[in-house]
Amino acid sequence: MPYEFLDDGVTSDVTFHAWGGSLEELFAAAADATLNVMVRSVESVRSLESRSVSVEADELDLLLKRFLDELIYRKDVEExxxxxxxxxxxxxxxxxxxxxxxxxIEPERHELVADVKGVTLHDLRVERAETGWHAYVTLDV
Structure with a gap:
């Protein structure tokens, strides 16, 4: 699992650290971490529907925010x-x-954990390291 949850002491937020060998792996890991805040088991989500998305931003950290916000938007609008x-x-x-x-969303089948409202700017960062890419993201729940 290329992400871990961090205890930042704020009960209305969930912070995670995601990583990957490439930016693509990092974004996919951050998406899974966001989904894992919403449902107990990411594996319980079947691949029955698909959506293509394209987002842009001025900075890499804001790009990750907009990307994750797209997942949250689809949850809120399309369920x-x-x-x-x-x-x-x-x-x-x-x-x-x-x-x-x-x-x-099928509440009788998916074990829903939290309703993620959005990605905050608090300590949001995407960094390159010797081992790949790392991101720190705080979600408003």
Missing amino acids: LLLRATEVHVDAADHRVQAVLVGER
Whole structure:
């Protein structure tokens, strides 16, 4: 599991650290971490529907925020739980394109944990390290 949850002491927020060998792996891991805040088991979400998304931002950390906000938006508007596949990140142009796969929320089958409202700017960062890429994200729940 290329992410871990951090205890920041704020009960209305959930903070996680995600990582990957590439930006694509990092964005997919952050998407899974966000989904894992919503449902107990990411594996319980079947790949029954797909959506293509493309988002842009001025900075890499804001690109990750907008990407995760897209997952949250789809949950709120379309009632979809989604995972990121086929992720392509253009770091120079601050653009990400991805295919999101998942299914409609079924409370009787999905063990819902929290209703994620959005990604905060608090301590949001994306960093390159010797081992790959790391992100620190705080979700408002």
